[in-house]
Amino acid sequence: MGTSLLVFRLAARDVRRHLAQAVLLVVAIAAAAATLTMALALNGVTTQHPYAATRAATKGPDVVAYLTSAGQATKLVDAAGVADHSGPYSVASGTIRFDGRVADVFAEGRSAAPTAVDQPLLTAGNWVRPDGLVVERTFADALGVSVGDHVTLNGKSFSVAGIAVTAAQAPYPNLCNGTLLASTPAVSKFSNACPASFNIPLLSLPGHRELSSADDVGQIWTTETDAIGLTSKTSPLTMYALNLKLTHSDDAAAFVYDRAAPTFGQSTAPTFSNWEGLASEDAKLVQDGQGVLQPGALLLGLLAIASVAVLVGRRLSEYARRVGLLKAVGAKPSMVAATFLVENLVLALFAAVVGLVAGWLVSPLLTQPGAALIGTAGTPTLSASTVAEVIGLAIVVSLAATLVPAIRAARSSTVAALNDVARPPRRRGRFIRMSSRLPIPALFGLRLVARRPRRAVLSAANIAVTVTGIVTVLAFHAYADARLAGSSALTAGGLSNPVVNRDEQMLTIITIMLVTLAVLNALFTTWAMVLDARHSSALMRALGARTRQVSSGLVFAQVLSALPGAILGIPLGFLLFKAAVHGGTLPPPTWLAAAVLGAIVAMAALTVVPARIGARQPVTEALQAEAA
Amino acid sequence: MQQEVVLAMLAKEPSQGYQLRARLNDALGPLGEALNAGQIYVVLGRLEKAGLIGLDGDATTRDHERKVYVLTAMGQERVSEWLAEVSWPKPDLAEFHLKLIAAAQAGLADPISIVDAQRRELLRRLRDAQRAEMEEPDGSDAALLLEGIVLRLQADLRWLEACEGTWTTRRRKQ
């Protein structure tokens, strides 16, 4: 009992003495933990298959048939394998206007009473009523409406009674893409864009416009009366929607194929969609999301690890003397290791909890209803696995940081550890000779780098990771811009494209997190460098170097070690991008140059601050600092 | 036992032999045990013969333990001289130690000034010895002897510094 108490007290004492360092370590680990939490949440968002949940909650149909006349319904309803149905519902086409935005819609006429198949689930408001329409959720977001707003539909005023989700169609804007059989190779030739599959002559919009792109069409529900009311002589009813539930859901593809294949190309034949196609659409969305997320998460993870590595590395170099001191007063190697472990573990766990909470608080930002389907509503809960992973990370970090001194404690002789002034600095005769010819700041900076090459390499690695991140993100932005140039972020009517939106959002969030981590990392790296050079800086000042010369020297040293790292970051970033996305080109060279330059300038600027602060300390005090 | 020590002891007030012995014992601590009890009377006798002390009060009593001794004018002079002397005794520090105590107890002189004066003298000697040593070739006999002298002087100087410290503290407390 006595020894454990002693271990705790020693650990507490050490933390208090090096409080600033401990705080920085906690911040770094917390940032890493928060990053991990958010990445996992993002992962959860994009890998969830909300379609299945929506299907269950809305009693989603296995097959949806789009009929050209109500009479076509009987044959289908009575067909073998059909267990239940709802509809046929009249579907009128229309134009909706709200707040300066314009969009085409399919309005499906429904009754107030709930149905057995495809009852859209309200996420806000109430179901259809006279003059009150219900808007599909993704479409509602794109249009910017909420419950109670007043919209104009085909020139008539309606109010938004509610917002709902459904499993019968793909969410806006991919309304038409799931409407054909995409699930078996044999029928994939039917999988076309909307117009060809619909091939219904009535599918025309007011003014006889042909539907050229399916992306602009939104789904709304109205009362039967209102739906009929939307039609006119020039713009008759578009079609009828019939929802079918089969005895065996897996038969949906075959069911549709049997009926669609023989009549393909006929203008009056019904067209179909089956649930598997919609599911695969959903899956594609997920894949897209992952395509942005995974390299992003990798980068963030690397950056977080890099920052932690810088800080842990510094602490390790100070441990040698502590190990010696503890052993000299009689502590066994196991107890020495225990003090380090306790200290690191407590700090890391504390940081992990802070990071978890921070990540959990921030992740609602990620769950914009970019996908309309149920699973993404509300705040993602902190799953047990997330908590376990983050805590696990913290434990791994603390173990890693303890391992080195623990081994040292076991191996070294006490005297050797006591006298250890870390490792003696390297002597690089050539650099020293070379530096004599240079002006004082360059002389000082070059000698600093030559003195501790390993630390310079660590610094370079940090910058490399940062620039890699910046380049990858730039490449992604360029790629996203190019890809979405065709499918613009805004439709012709001024609505935002939710898929593009969500991808952009994720990219933005990842960029922000990346920049934050990069800044933190840069802070740690520069601060660590200035601290390590404290004794040398003080000595230079004592021998008559001016403060500005010393500060410039520190900046020079930082830039010198950062430059190769920054340059290396460009190809690395591009490689990472290529690995994640097939296709896409290097961002324009001006961007790259700006990224590298920006990183270098940032490092230089960040070095100046701790350098200036250090320069205020009287020379005498600073010389007491152990020569690092 | 230096005669001057006993003389200086009497400077405070006329005393009997045993009183002087008691004060000496106090001042020397355990080292005082080594003092021969009768030694003091021998010294007192010599001093009387030299005319440096005289008898006070009833001069007739035979019992030398009851005699009260007092300084004569010549004795006073001798004490003042002795206090100002800076010759360094042989490695018996007791004399200097007692000099300080006597001076303090009698209020005759500031012990710290005595210490300072002695320090100055020893520093000068150290300087001379060291200079001489540096002029001799390394490892020669002369250099070795001089090194010994230097080191002893250094040691003595350290003790004098300790004296200064202690007496300063005492003065501050008063």
Add this chain to the structure above:
Amino acid sequence: MKEEAMRKEEAMTNVGAALLRTEGLRKEYGRDESLVRAVDHVDLEVARGETLAIMGPSGCGKSTLLHLLGGLDQPSGGELWLNGRRIDHLSERGLANLRRREIGFVFQAYHLMDELTARENVELPALLAGRSPRRARQRALALLDQVGLADRGNHLPSALSGGQRQRVAIARALVNEPLVVLADEPTGNLDSAATLEVLRLFDHLHASGLTLVIVTHDERVAATADRIASMRDGALVDETRLTGGTQGNLRDLISLER
């Protein structure tokens, strides 16, 4: 170069005048109850060419005083004059200039750069002062010769003994021909043989006219000075002028032992 000539001229005209002077010099830490007077109203004068030793027990403030004299720390109050110029209110930049050209400081812990050879350590202040690399190197070699380490110029400090490292530090302090050299416990970490080496060197420098202020607790070092000032609790309490002895006195020393 022109500056050096000017300085030398000044030196000629000011022979005998105080090179270094303080009036009421103070350095305090803390406030109110926790106020610590590290240097308490010190009045001091050091003449050109003089060697002054400052002695005192640990914690008496002698090192702090030396750091103030050397411009390594800012005084809390009082005046500090060097070569007729007031230096207590100089900016950091001004102090840096001072340290570069007019004051040479020898630290107790040497503070040599581990990764530089002896020669490179010595030439560093010369480079800082703007000398060309070749001139700096020449000067460094000359000084290493003067301190008796001509053959050790290419050794790293780790390959040198304590006394040798101390001598390298002294050489470094001399490289820019300072007006005054300030040495903080120059024999603090040395045994008596190494101490003797350093003392010989100081003696030699003193003979060539260098002004030297040495903080020490070693009486042997103090004995080489012209004057010894004693410090206690931040204040100067005593001053001893050591007049040079003659050979005559030596007999006294020896009879002392008989």
